[in-house]
Amino acid sequence: MSEFVVRISSWELLDTWIAVTGALAAMACAVPGVFxxxxxxxxxxxxxxxTVLLGIVGAYLxxxxxxxxxxxxxxxGTPHAAMFVGAIVVGILSSVxxxxxxxxGRVESSAALGVVFTTLFALGLLLIxxxxxxxHIDPDCVLYGMIEAVSLGEEGIPRATLVNGGMxxxxxxxxxxxFKELRVTTFDPSLANTLGINARLVNYLLMAVTAATLTAAxxxxxxxxxxxxxxxxxxxxxxxxxxxxxxxxxxLILAASGAVLxxxxxxxxxxxxFGPLGFxxxxxxxxAGMMAFASGMLFVAAMIFAxxxxxxxQAWQQARLGLRIVREDVLGLLYRLDERHPxxxxxxxxxxxxxxxxxxxFTRVALAMLRSRGDIKAGVEGLRLTxxxxxxxxxxxxxxxxxxxxxxxxxxxxGDHLHQPAERVEHYLDSSLQQEIADELQQPPxxxxxxxxxxxxxxxxxxxxxxxxxxxxxGST
Amino acid sequence: xxxxxxxxxxTLWSHHAMKSFGTRSFMPSPPVPPAPQPVATGAxxxxxxxxIHDMTVAYHRRxxxxxxxxxxxxxxxxxxxxxxxxGKSTLIKAVLELVPRASGQVHFFGQPYRKVRERVAxxxxxxxxxxxxxxxxxxxxxxxxxxxxGWFLPVTKKWKVxxxxxxxxxxxxxxxxxxxxxxxxxQQQRVFLARALAQDADLYLMDEPFAGVDASTExxxxxxxxxxxxxxxxxxxxxxxxxxxxxxxxxxLLLNMRLVAAGPTSDVFTPDNxxxxxxxxxxxxxxxxxxxxxxxxx
Numbered sequence: 002m003s004e005f006v007v008r009i010s011s012w013e014l015l016d017t018w019i020a021v022t023g024a025l026a027a028m029a030c031a032v033p034g035v036f037x038x039x040x041x042x043x044x045x046x047x048x049x050x051x052t053v054l055l056g057i058v059g060a061y062l063x064x065x066x067x068x069x070x071x072x073x074x075x076x077x078g079t080p081h082a083a084m085f086v087g088a089i090v091v092g093i094l095s096s097v098x099x100x101x102x103x104x105x106g107r108v109e110s111s112a113a114l115g116v117v118f119t120t121l122f123a124l125g126l127l128l129i130x131x132x133x134x135x136x137h138i139d140p141d142c143v144l145y146g147m148i149e150a151v152s153l154g155e156e157g158i159p160r161a162t163l164v165n166g167g168m169x170x171x172x173x174x175x176x177x178x179x180f181k182e183l184r185v186t187t188f189d190p191s192l193a194n195t196l197g198i199n200a201r202l203v204n205y206l207l208m209a210v211t212a213a214t215l216t217a218a219x220x221x222x223x224x225x226x227x228x229x230x231x232x233x234x235x236x237x238x239x240x241x242x243x244x245x246x247x248x249x250x251x252x253l254i255l256a257a258s259g260a261v262l263x264x265x266x267x268x269x270x271x272x273x274x275f276g277p278l279g280f281x282x283x284x285x286x287x288x289a290g291m292m293a294f295a296s297g298m299l300f301v302a303a304m305i306f307a308x309x310x311x312x313x314x315q316a317w318q319q320a321r322l323g324l325r326i327v328r329e330d331v332l333g334l335l336y337r338l339d340e341r342h343p344x345x346x347x348x349x350x351x352x353x354x355x356x357x358x359x360x361x362x363f364t365r366v367a368l369a370m371l372r373s374r375g376d377i378k379a380g381v382e383g384l385r386l387t388x389x390x391x392x393x394x395x396x397x398x399x400x401x402x403x404x405x406x407x408x409x410x411x412x413x414x415x416g417d418h419l420h421q422p423a424e425r426v427e428h429y430l431d432s433s434l435q436q437e438i439a440d441e442l443q444q445p446p447x448x449x450x451x452x453x454x455x456x457x458x459x460x461x462x463x464x465x466x467x468x469x470x471x472x473x474x475x476g477s478t
Numbered sequence: 479x480x481x482x483x484x485x486x487x488x489t490l491w492s493h494h495a496m497k498s499f500g501t502r503s504f505m506p507s508p509p510v511p512p513a514p515q516p517v518a519t520g521a522x523x524x525x526x527x528x529x530i531h532d533m534t535v536a537y538h539r540r541x542x543x544x545x546x547x548x549x550x551x552x553x554x555x556x557x558x559x560x561x562x563x564x565g566k567s568t569l570i571k572a573v574l575e576l577v578p579r580a581s582g583q584v585h586f587f588g589q590p591y592r593k594v595r596e597r598v599a600x601x602x603x604x605x606x607x608x609x610x611x612x613x614x615x616x617x618x619x620x621x622x623x624x625x626x627x628g629w630f631l632p633v634t635k636k637w638k639v640x641x642x643x644x645x646x647x648x649x650x651x652x653x654x655x656x657x658x659x660x661x662x663x664x665q666q667q668r669v670f671l672a673r674a675l676a677q678d679a680d681l682y683l684m685d686e687p688f689a690g691v692d693a694s695t696e697x698x699x700x701x702x703x704x705x706x707x708x709x710x711x712x713x714x715x716x717x718x719x720x721x722x723x724x725x726x727x728x729x730x731l732l733l734n735m736r737l738v739a740a741g742p743t744s745d746v747f748t749p750d751n752x753x754x755x756x757x758x759x760x761x762x763x764x765x766x767x768x769x770x771x772x773x774x775x776x
Contacts, residue, residue: 039611107538178630185621189607192673195574195600196625197592239612243657248612 004276008269016264018159019148023260023292025165026218027230031256032172033211034235035249039187044111045096046231048118049208050215050224052095053088055125057216060087061132081164085213092212093205095121148221148288161221168217175210176249179203184245222289229293234259237300240307259299263292326428327367329397330356332376333427335386336394340452346383395455400430402448402455403438409449410442416449432457525588526550527681527712528573533582535565535572540771541580543568544736544763550681551729553710555703557717557743560733561756566716567603569733570683574600586681596625599679601670603686609659615669616654619644622673644676645669647705649698664695671699682706682713689718700726723747735763 037046060083095117102113148161176183182203186193190200211231219227238252267288275281305312334355338347349368356364368384371377376390386394404423408414414422430438435457439445447453528550535543543565550556558566571577573584575591586594599622619641620633627637645651648668653661658669667687674682687699703726706713714731717723723730723743730747732738732755739751 039608041608181621181624181627181631181633182629184613184617185624188611188613188618189602189621191571191574191576191602191606192600192621193624194576195595195598196622197595198624243612244614244617245612 004273005269008272009265011268012265016268018162019288020261020264022159022162022165022221023148023264023288024257025162025169026221026227027234027256027260027292027296028253029165029169029172029214030218030227030230031234031238031252032169032176032249033207033214034231035238035245035252036183036187036207037211038232038235038239039245039248043232043236044114045208046211046215047228048099048114049092049095049212050219050227050231051122052091052118052125053212053215053219054224055121055128056087056089056091056212057084058087058125058128058132059091060084062128063087065132085216088212088216089209091121092208096205096208147223164217165221168214172210172214175206179206180245183207222292226289226293229296230256233293233296233300237296237303240300240303240310255296255299259296260292262299263295264288266295267291323363324367324370327356327363328371328376329393329428330424331364331367331371332386332390332394333397333401335377335384336391336398339386339391346380346385348383349379352384392458396432396435396458397427399455399457400435401427402452403435403442403445404430405448405450406442406445406454407438419449526585527552527587528714529585529588530573531583531585533572533584534580535568535577536580536770538771539773540767541763542735542767543572543733546582546737548731548737548740550712550714552712553707554712554728555707555726556712556714556729556731557723557727558714558731558733559717559720559723559755560738564734564755566733567685570600570685570714570716574598574683596677597680599674599677599682601674601682601684601687604663604667604670604689609661609666611658614655614657615645615650615661615665615672616641618658618669619673619676622676641672641676644672647675648672648702662692664691667691668695668698671702675702680711682711682715684713684715686716686718688715720752 034046037043064083098117098121099110099113102108102116103110106113106116108116182193182198185196185198186200186203193200193203215224215227215231218230222230234252234255235248237255238248241251242248267286267290270291271286303311306314308314331352334352335347338345353361353364368377371390372379374389375387376393377384378387379385401423404426405419408419408422409416439457445454526549528548530546530548533543533546534541542563546569558569560566568577572579573591584591586598591598616638617633620637622644623633623637623640627633642651642654645654648671650665650668650672653665653669658666661669667689671684671687674684688696691699703713703715707728715727717727724747727743729741730743731740732746732751734755738755739746
């Protein structure tokens with residue numbers, strides 16, 4: 002830990018520029034990323050990150066020709082605008098070509114995408130040879146980026162910072178302007194078309210923006226890791242919010258924190274890990290790589306801890322449901338025993354043996370809960386229901402026997418096959434469902450086995466009251 | 479001739495009888511399609527809510543819907559009925575230009591579609607969208623208003639009130655703020671219906687709104703349909719449950735790769751017509767379609 006403090010305290014102005022640039026690039030990518038993820042087109046981001054290479058190389062070639070023709074002055078060098086125009090053109094072209102291959106070649110969409118993007122990328126690699134002598138395009142830089150070189154030899158704000166910041170501003174503006182159109186074409190393109198909002202045009206706009214954003218970002222982070230910036234914060238955000246605006250905002254926050262965290266890890270973690278292992282020379286790691294790694298870790302954290310869909314939350318709901326089922330089974334068992342031998346209790350050991358559901362720990366926790374709630378009490382003869390417990394138990398047994406009657410009416414099941422299904426379903430029949438079943442069967446007094454079906458409690462019993470909030474649990478099982 | 483036919487021929491029938499009856503006599507006779515009826519179709523009412531003239535829809539040159547002529551009547555509920563693969567959804571998508579038409583003209587209220595978009599509302603199949611999408615029921619309904627709100631402008635209070643009113647009409651106002659994945663299938667279908675209602679159109683095209691919904695949703699949808707009719711609107715509804723057709727709908731359009739019959743339910747929804755609709759596709763149509771797909775090659 003002290004090692005971390007030492008390392009992080011060596012943070013300089015350069016580190017700030019690196020982190021800020023990374024954060025701006027990640028945030029700029031996250032905006033189109035959200036829409037790609039929601040459109041289930043994440044793979045297109047992957048494809049575009051490769052095909053824009055052709056756009057950039059093509060832009061260099063085109064400006065070279067135009068200069069030779071004398072249409073633009075050689076003094077301009079190769080304007081950056083040309084690079085973006087090239088990327089945008091190729092971005093839209095990839096999309097159009099993919100559709101064409103899909104329709105004309107009759108191959109499925111991801112195969113069409115695979116054909117188009119590898120072909121265009123290969124064409125880009127080929128053309129790089131043609132311009133390599135006149136212009137410096139370093140394939141390593143294209144693939145892995147060079148965010149560490151962000152402000153070397155520059156005055157004021159580094160260019161990469163400005164470019165990515167500008168791209169973020171453009172993306173935010175476009176998203177705000179076309180928010181409705183993006184939402185409806187993403188959710189329901191057919192409806193959008195009937196409303197006169199051309200879903201295909203909006204799709205091309207998204208492709209153009211994605212290509213431009215990738216071009217801005219990949220000088221810093223490279224064409225491979227830029228995919229992480231495009232997809233990972235967006236995918237994480239969809240786990241954490243239930244509104245589109247919420248997803249966008251959370252994706253932006255995650256993108257920025259992933260980038261800053263990534264750079265902090267890049268300058269601290271390698272020395273901390275590799276120093277003790279006997280590699281004192283390993284001082285830092287690729288910042289872009291660590292940014293992608295940090296984003297990935299944020300995704301894992303969200304997957305585990307997300308409020309409703311996270312693993313922890315699901316397990317917790319599952320456990321709560323399991324406990325409730327065991328509690329109700331205990332109540333039901335005691336109620337039936339009391340029916341047969343009124344007034345007698347049930348020794349705890351016998352009860353544990355008779356319970357079909359729940360493991361030993363669950364059952365003990367359930368029993369403890371029932372006692373502390375005052376549903377059961379321990380007497381000389383064993384466990385017995387209190388008045389309050391009896392009322393809950395009556396409700397459960399009513400649900401069980403009503404369901405058995407319902408099954409007997411509608412299912413061709415033998416009499417001894419009714420109990421098991423009812424054991425499962427009894428926990429989910431709240432008072433209104435019980436009412437519906439009873440009405441349909443015209444208030445049957447006895448179940449198919451001849452046992453009497455208890456009357457519905459006049460006031461809502463505790464089990465019925467529980468059943469309403471527990472409805473959510475039902476969906477997760 | 480297969481062995482068993484010959485055996486039966488020698489044991490049960492004389493060879494002579496065998497020849498004169500042929501093997502076909504062993505099979506039940508196929509349903510005889512009724513002669514084409516001069517129903518009131520054929521684009522004779524150019525002002526009709528929907529007027530289809532000689533529309534053919536093809537996928538990769540193979541027609542899936544052949545030469546449909548149809549005029550929808552004003553202020554009626556029309557069931558679009560036919561077996562799987564009959565082209566019911568295709569019919570609706572083709573008139574809305576969601577899939578390309580190979581031939582034919584379509585007019586709504588005597589106008590081309592692009593001039594009267596706002597008078598036509600579409601309810602797609604529920605399974606056509608991703609219900610995990612981060613959007614609330616109210617926001618989905620508000621989508622029906624996007625055209626009227628206009629480009630660049632946000633969904634303001636006034637529009638949200640309109641969307642909420644539409645949700646109320648399908649009994650879903652309490653669920654306005656719910657994320658759509660938390661709704662049951664029937665509730666999701668009602669949200670889709672509410673979205674179309676919010677459009678306040680004169681013609682509603684619905685693709686299987688009753689598919690997989692619970693009884694209370696079915697009642698809610700039917701009562702909405704009847705309300706629409708009462709206020710003079712027209713609805714074409716792709717419908718699967720033949721039993722409820724006479725109760726719910728005034729008109730039917732029977733479809734099986736072609737229009738088999740169309741008109742008032744009492745005239746058209748007959749056992750003969752249903753047999754013609756469901757009694758297998760016309761074998762010749764399928765053969766010709768296949769040839770067209772191959773482009774005349776053999």
